[in-house]
Amino acid sequence: MSNPYGHFEDPNREYVITRPDTPLPWLNFLGQDEYFALNTNTGGGYSFYKDARLRRLTRYRYNEMPYDNNGRYLFIKDGDTVWNPGWKPVKTELDSYECRHGLGYSRITSSKNGLEASVLIFVPPEENLEIWQTTLTNNSDAPKTFKLFSFVEFCLYDAQNDSTNFQRTYSIGEVEIEKNAIFHKTEYRERRDHYTMFASTRDIDGYDTSRDDFVGVHNGIHEPKAVLAGQPNNTQAFGWNPIGSHYHEITLQPGESTKHSYILAYVTVSGEKYIAPHVINKEPANAILDKYSDESAVDEAFAKLNGLWDDQLSTFQVETPCPIMNRMGNAWNQAQCMATFNLSRSASLFESGIGRGMGYRDSNQDLLGFVHMVPDKARQRILDISATQMSSGLCFHQYQPLTKKGNDEIGGGFMDDHLWLILSTTAYIRETGDVGILDEKVGYADVEEKTATLLDHLELSIRYTLENRGPHNLPLIGHADWNDCLNLNCFSTEPNESFQTASHNTAEEVAESLMIAGLFLKACLDLQGLYKFIGADAKAEETAAAHAEMLEAVETQGWDGDWYLRAFDTYKEPIGSHKNEEGKIYIESQGWLVMGGAGADNGRAEKTLDAVHEHLYTEDGCVLQQPPYQTYHLHLGEVSSYPPGYKENAGIFCHNNPWIHLALMQLGNGDRAYEYYLSVCPAAKEDKIETYRGEPYMYSQMIAGKDAATPGEAKNAGLTGTAAWTFLTISQGFAGIKPDYEGLQIDPCVPTAWPELKVTRKFRGKTFNITVQNPEGKSKGIKSLTVNGQAVEGDTIPLSSAAEENEVVAVIG
Amino acid sequence: MSNPYGHFEDPNREYVITRPDTPLPWLNFLGQDEYFALNTNTGGGYSFYKDARLRRLTRYRYNEMPYDNNGRYLFIKDGDTVWNPGWKPVKTELDSYECRHGLGYSRITSSKNGLEASVLIFVPPEENLEIWQTTLTNNSDAPKTFKLFSFVEFCLYDAQNDSTNFQRTYSIGEVEIEKNAIFHKTEYRERRDHYTMFASTRDIDGYDTSRDDFVGVHNGIHEPKAVLAGQPNNTQAFGWNPIGSHYHEITLQPGESTKHSYILAYVTVSGEKYIAPHVINKEPANAILDKYSDESAVDEAFAKLNGLWDDQLSTFQVETPCPIMNRMGNAWNQAQCMATFNLSRSASLFESGIGRGMGYRDSNQDLLGFVHMVPDKARQRILDISATQMSSGLCFHQYQPLTKKGNDEIGGGFMDDHLWLILSTTAYIRETGDVGILDEKVGYADVEEKTATLLDHLELSIRYTLENRGPHNLPLIGHADWNDCLNLNCFSTEPNESFQTASHNTAEEVAESLMIAGLFLKACLDLQGLYKFIGADAKAEETAAAHAEMLEAVETQGWDGDWYLRAFDTYKEPIGSHKNEEGKIYIESQGWLVMGGAGADNGRAEKTLDAVHEHLYTEDGCVLQQPPYQTYHLHLGEVSSYPPGYKENAGIFCHNNPWIHLALMQLGNGDRAYEYYLSVCPAAKEDKIETYRGEPYMYSQMIAGKDAATPGEAKNAGLTGTAAWTFLTISQGFAGIKPDYEGLQIDPCVPTAWPELKVTRKFRGKTFNITVQNPEGKSKGIKSLTVNGQAVEGDTIPLSSAAEENEVVAVIG
Known part of the structure; x- marks a missing residue:
């Protein structure tokens, strides 16, 4: 029996979901720098900058009925039919539906009554924003005029406060609307230097920012009043619950297609906060809008994202006789390593973003599966984590990603924490050779002067365990x-x-x-x-x-x-x-x-x-x-x-x-x-x-x-x-590619039935195209190793003698 | 323009809501001992024992779309029509709808297609449970067979954890089903000595306890799968989200009526926790079911509740020329004083139950409007509050109702806190004459030995302010x-x-x-x-x-x-x-x-x-x-x-x-x-x-x-x-009835246009029927005071000379 809900499409590194009613909502993680978006196969999820607790941009309600009931929604009203490209929240039966979760993006394409809507959602590399590029095509024989409403519900930034402190939060919501952009500026009047922009690249025909007016006090998001009525109210929210909704009236001739984008951005203002009383400085926001005023800029950003992933994944690619292992090892497992490295255990469909921040133990382990992809980020992470160790040797068990300050909110006194730092640091140095990191002064969380080096931390960690033993x-x-x-x-x-x-x-x-x-x-x-x-x-x-x-x-x-x-x-x-x-x-x-x-x-x-x-x-x-x-x-x-x-x-x-x-x-x-x-x-x-x-x-x-x-x-x-550990199972276990201080060790362990596997590994700036042969049907032990035709002693390719590009043959026997 | 949504019905002390789509959900507070229920005019809300954070029995999601979207629901499937007596969550248009919010109860009565459903929801005095007495009447000309589903969603007790820690909570849910009762026993296996029972007094024809099966993964509570299908799944929940739903198939002849009740109870087990492996001790739960096996017991409990309110309100009743002041002063304002006394600022539609517990400052003030109703509870509260003062004179700004322990979660160092204790204590002693309370040893929150008396606290409070003054x-x-x-x-x-x-x-x-x-x-x-x-x-x-x-x-x-x-x-x-x-x-x-x-x-x-x-x-x-x-x-x-x-x-x-x-x-x-x-x-x-x-x-x-x-x-x-302060405006301000240490002061201040007002006041076991006359159209100043025909000097009726029942005439002039 195959999976009735979807299938892998390996050449594109996509998982194609073909029915929206999956057994649970199926999630994709978007973003890999400082802006992150959770996105399910029906458009559910939320977005945040750096920290899902302290800088949440949009609201999500965990464990709702249905489970996944808030997100980035487009409502189409075509005649009397209201539908969403992602099926939810209206859940009108669609003529076709498809969600392609790719690496760093999702593309949802659906059609109803001859109209096709395709929404590509992604976070451009190194930008603090997400784009929903929306393509609408009239596949019917007649001209079509329809109404399109966008929707996000803004979170008032501190997600914990936002969901508990209504006696305050219901009185502070503030927005501004200018041209095609909605600015969510709650608390900007006081201590925030940031706001959220939700804009359309197509001129709008109306908008709403008051949830009570757009959705209705007694309506669910599956039956928003304004959409049912077929017109927006052009409201400005004062308190209660600010939302962002753009309205477009669109006419398409038979066969005609149109494309525009929505941009949801976290905007930081470094200069003057206001240009006039109560009017915020929109300069940095306008720079974003200028950049993306043409859809080709969106296409470029998307191409850049795909190129980035090509590049990141190219460090390790494997070809085994097992297609399941290949698709996981070459794409999905590495993508999950990226997500865990960035988010630790903070924000997913099971982690609420206000439960756990970055774990000390977790982050060290997550790094093991990530260090080969972006070693520079791993370096910074090691320094960040180690700075939350205390001078006793014990560590803060978690830290908040925004502040990088350790805290005891999820407990303390875990006596394994410190040891993981040794594993992550040595993995980093084996990958990069960068022993300089050992001399970095990171100090201890409880000591003001930062005199201790990273190496001191490692030594303290060993000592702590030695000195804290039992009967x-x-x-x-x-x-x-x-x-x-x-x-x-x-x-x-x-x-x-x-x-x-x-x-x-x-x-x-x-x-x-x-x-x-x-x-x-x-x-x-x-x-x-x-x-x-x-x-x-x-x-x-x-x-x-x-x-x-x-x-x-x-x-x-x-x-x-x-x-x-x-x-x-x-x-x-x-x-x-x-x-x-x-x-x-x-x-x-x-x-x-x-x-x-x-x-x-x-x-x-x-x-x-x-x-x-x-x-x-x-x-x-x-x-x-x-x-x-x-x-x-x-x-x-x-x-x-x-x-x-x-x-x-x-x-x-x-x-x-x-x-x-x-x-x-x-x-x-x-x-x-x-x-x-x-x-x-x-x-x-x-x-x-x-x-x-x-x-x-x-x-x-x-x-x-x-x-x-x-x-x-x-x-x-x-x-x-x-994620990290299973990536080691694949890359260092089965494929046996182990970065070592002075070279690349080739130590595979394969099922006896595998005759061969191939690996491409980039290591310290060089490329190794490795073929592992298993002519005798064994599992482990390198009988011979040749690099560029030259036999090499042992199972390690010395870096010193490696070329830019290396053809490696390792024979098990 | 009158209110299109409802009206006061003063003789019953009811507010009658005649349209379900009120401008916001309109709430009633049920319970006044240790079990509390929030209930809106559409059946929304939740229940808890003592503490809305630590002992929450049912789930509620604040600020949902619609606002008020979880609660105590009955779903009726009559042919192809599915409807709720409270309109929500299905929101099928009703033929008639009425919600009567009374003191300590709500009665929602609706009809659709000839079937009438009336649900009376209340918390019986001194019991840790709520009852939904449900009356179904066939007002049509033909026999009717329909399906009835009940619904609550269980909260896993700690509301904060329940809404953030899914990596744990999704794996711990446990229930048992026995006869007509569903037992929610999550965490009972470990440190809890309590569970929740949700039972029907009418034999059930099926049930569900798994939310995914009853509601569906992709369905809202407005479209529960089991109800739409017209049959329950008889599921036992393992983890995820346990719910309780009873199923009844009911046939009524034309004109026939039937009555049964649902009981939602917080059950504490003091003896053996289990009677067999994994089988909980249901003895205390069964005692409840036995008690309410006959609907007449429910009727009695409801009569007892009404009698209790009659009694509590009888301490102060006023008749002024202003009907608005009368209805507030005689019923609603006092009921609100009860709610604030019991719940402080913890749980309402704006207070999430996990934001704020009992406030030091708040509780002292709330007591001012409550002390005349149940002085014994006020006495205990004063002792509880004062025990959260510290030996410095500063106070913990809040305490958790379950533990009565002060904490700094909502801040500290508020330099007014301590002074409010003087107002509440003197109000209590003026009401009761109980100076003995001053000698109670309550100690300080930061001192283990409880040697300080309440009077010490009052003196420290004055001293603290005197000693902490500025320039x-x-x-x-x-x-x-x-x-x-x-x-x-x-x-x-x-x-x-x-x-x-x-x-x-x-x-x-x-x-x-x-x-x-x-x-x-x-x-x-x-x-x-x-x-x-x-x-x-x-x-x-x-x-x-x-x-x-x-x-x-x-x-x-x-x-x-x-x-x-x-x-x-x-x-x-x-x-x-x-x-x-x-x-x-x-x-x-x-x-x-x-x-x-x-x-x-x-x-x-x-x-x-x-x-x-x-x-x-x-x-x-x-x-x-x-x-x-x-x-x-x-x-x-x-x-x-x-x-x-x-x-x-x-x-x-x-x-x-x-x-x-x-x-x-x-x-x-x-x-x-x-x-x-x-x-x-x-x-x-x-x-x-x-x-x-x-x-x-x-x-x-x-x-x-x-x-x-x-x-x-x-x-x-x-x-x-x-609530408390405005009750003082009415009772001690306009009516001017001020309890004093040795008597009852009569010091009204009325609008000049009021010729007369009447007050009944019970005070220290005696009753005073007071008529205030204002023949000269003045506002203040007692020209003459007669008690039982005898003139009294000044404006205070000395307790020493008062009879059991006293006729008082006070003339302003």
Whole structure:
């Protein structure tokens, strides 16, 4: 059974949705600089500048009925028929409908009664605006005169205040209308230096800015009064709810087509705020309008966007025997890495933009899947993140993207946070060779003078974990580790309390984490490599010793017989042990310990991954633990708060699945890694889309596990660490292309049935066209490597001898 | 022109809405103990237990399109016609519609195609539940078979989390269905000891609990899939969005009627949480169902509610020549006082339940209009509030109703807060004589041991103001005084910053408030009276001296020539002075200084009220100041952030209008006070309801002022201090019935045209039937007072000589 809702169109890097009534709204992320737009296949979503909480430009109501019920809408009134190109909100049955989600754009094309409307929505690179280029074509035999209304509902910038503080917000809304542009200037009179412009490039025949007049007090957005009446009211909003709506009367001859654009822009004023009392300075806004006064400028901007994506993706392109892996690895997975890098966990259809900002842990991981695309942005991000570490070694768990200031709003005291910085920094330096970043003075969040360098941060991070160990010589877990929900010190009994911000009720915080131990091991390996590269041999040895010491603790204290433990609780008892009745085996420690080098020479690595296969693997992915907790366990916290099979309570938490993929491939098990990869891959879910529900082109945070009431159902597509890690599964695992300090390592691990794969990789300004051959049907191990016809020793292409363009052949055997 | 949307029906204390499409949704507040329900004339709204943020039972989406688009809905499918008794959400045109908002209940009765549906919604006294008693009558000539679906959408208790944290909330929803009851038990598995029951007293023919199945992913609540299909899906929700919907198939013969009820209950489990794995203990829920198994029990509960209101209102009933004043004073104003006392500023159509909890300042004032109705609750409230004062004298500005713990979420450092406690406590003791409350040990919020008594709090409050005065010997304003928006120390430039929680950027906090000075004067007068009553003569004298000292500062420093100043800013310059270009005259200081005794013997009281009349009075009420600020003033803060004519920037902020009414009546100007009273009275707005828009039966916080773009438009009806203060205008001002420590003072001030008014007042267990005669057409001054035929000296009826039932005649002259 194929997917009745749509299909991939790989040459265009588009997902083509052919029915608007998808199992859930299917989202696209637009924008990659400072202006972002969420856009669904029916035109739903909202826009913001930098920060979805503090600079939200348009309103969206989460979890509405229908789910996705506000957005960028065009209403067409053609005779008595009112319809939207995106179907919603009016939901008039269309004669044809198609939504093409591409990289950084969506194009919705529909027709009704002989009129075709095609709307291309995109954010031009490096601009703080979005464009809806609208093409209308009369495909009927007779002339057509119809009415066209645009619609956005303005958000008063601070989304939290906008949705709670009506006793203020209903009295502050202000707009100006000038020619074809509507200016939303609420709070510009006081402390804002910015406003929103919503303009049409075609001369308008009317407008509305008062929601009560355009939509009506008692009307839904599916039945806006002005549209039903067929005429705008030319209103100016005073307070209540300002909207923007342009009105056009359009006549088209048979076969005639017309094109114009709407521009929604975040405009900052740096000079005089007003040119006359209550009249705002529109100079920067007018510059935008001038630029886009001709549709060819819109076409150019769109071409520039596509060129940008060509360029960004060209760093890594792969051709394997698996079309699913190719389409994900070459386009959609990388696009999702871009989205997670930019938005962390802040704004999607599941992240409300006022819940979570940029995560410390998240952002370091997201960078791993992004650093090859735009290394300069990754560099700045590393510096931003590290500046939210405190001098103790602990980190602010999140920061607000607009202010870059860390805060405790979603909790603190997570004892894994600091270690991720080592992974992101070493990945960046391996990609770029830029060791200069280590000397950047970023300081600590709690120390005014910025004397500490980035390298100081890395060293402090290692030291913090070494100095904060528990009774088994393993790292203390603090509030939690990567698994936010394993709260071994909280003992929370108060339902008003967030598990994330709950205070600790343990006398002595002795609980320890094997997952942090594994992460520490991996961080030591990475740091050791860096030290060697910069010639700090003593430091490298010190780090190797720290690795050995932790490994010793892991192997003597952390082995349960068939797998590694997950943690020790406050009573010093094991978690994730055959001794437990529930939660006997967890996934995280298995992946991380193997990646960190545990079990390498005692058979435990294979054994623990076999245990994962036996106890955790399902056809929808590996569940987080087994068996699920049936009741709440005070000493475990949030992990036991979820119904069995969901989220951390034995759901398939996709983010940790690639850790197993990478561990399997480290051991050379390409066949199993491939099976596992497909199990969580959305593009492989098209034949059970009614169960899966989520977007086929974006990884989900979670798929309901086998113990759930709804197994196989995906949730929270888009903003998940799954993107970065699964991109590593593809690029560094299967394809085996690993940037290293002095060259490009070629270390593929493929399914035995794959005869060949090809990769193009740009690295430090050079291009490598790599063919991996697998004549013997093995999975791993490079038998020979030739570069431009020359044999190379080992599996790494030294940069020193590489040309601008390199033909590489690597043979597995 | 009368009001086309409805009318008062005074004998029933009902407001009868005859068209559903009111200018805005018109709200009724249900519940007065621990369970509360907001209910509009179309059935919109939501329910909660104690705390609209932390224990919200059903979902509501503020500011939706349409505005009021979730609630307690019944869907009737009769043939192909689907309709709701409340019109919304389907909005099928009805053959008849009526909504009767009564005190503590609403009854919506509609008919379509010969079928009549009448739904009575109320919260029985002292129970944690609401009942929708539903009567269906076939008024047609033929038998009718139709389908009936109920609907609520459950909120997952913490309303803030429920509307922001979907990555968690979409995975935790859980329900159980047993017989005719749907149990919403999300998070009961972990830290909750409560669940929500939604049950029908009539055996059901089906149900739904999954929103996606009942409503549909792409459907609005105006087109629920199951209703359109004419059959439920009998679904159990797992995660996503749990709802409750019962399904009935009903056949009625011509003329036949049937009655059943829906019960929505907050159920607390004190014993075992589960009776079997995953099966909740339903014992307390079943006790409710047993109780209401017969409709006569519902009828009894409703009769009990009406009896309760009869009783509560009987303490004060007035009969003046003004029907508008009578209907407000005898029913609606008192009901609004009840709502504000219970909900402070937390939950209405303008207060989202997650913005503001119980205010310190607010609650003390709300109590003034409520203390006569249920003095015991007022007593507890005084103790709760005072416990959020800190040992410095400053107070937490709000506290959460569920926890009663103070917090800084909406700011702190308001230097008027503490003084209001004196007004509320003395009002309570004058009403009840209960001086014992003064010895209650309530402690301070920041001191663990509870040794401070309530009297200590009052004394600390006076001391705090005395010890925190500025360069003009006037009280420092701190973050702000009653006018939250006059922020003289903030100098806020950061748009992400709430003015309420903004930090202070002044080097030296010297700004002073004349409003606080007036409030202090009044508090001294009240406290002095109390000291005298308890025989603390030395303290009384001390307080009199403090009053005199402050009065001296006011008269020497605070007079501007024609009115009193409002404040001194951080530069020690006057605010509210003829020297200012904008904001020359403010309302608050005029009212409070006169009430505190300023200007009494130097003509300034009259003069300043004349200035109010000249500069601030309009036919829609007195604006807060004049002229409005056209631009933002850094040193003034939020007051200058609003567009001219709105809110504190020269809007008609109704709350402060009665201060002028009371000041005018203190000076004997009954005619002007009456004109002013009507200017802000919603019941006097029926002839311009399209402009006013708000409920005719509830005061609004704000009416747009003369400088606004929409003058006369009301906002934020319901939860405003206007209710308590205007009740004092009526009861203690016009009617002049003032409870005093040792008797009941009769000190009316009436329009000269009123020949007579009658009051029934219950006071300390005795009843006073009072006739005020005005044979000479004067306004104020009691010429003679007779009680049960006996002449009484002065204007106060001594309690000592009063009978159980007293006939009182007071003659003005």
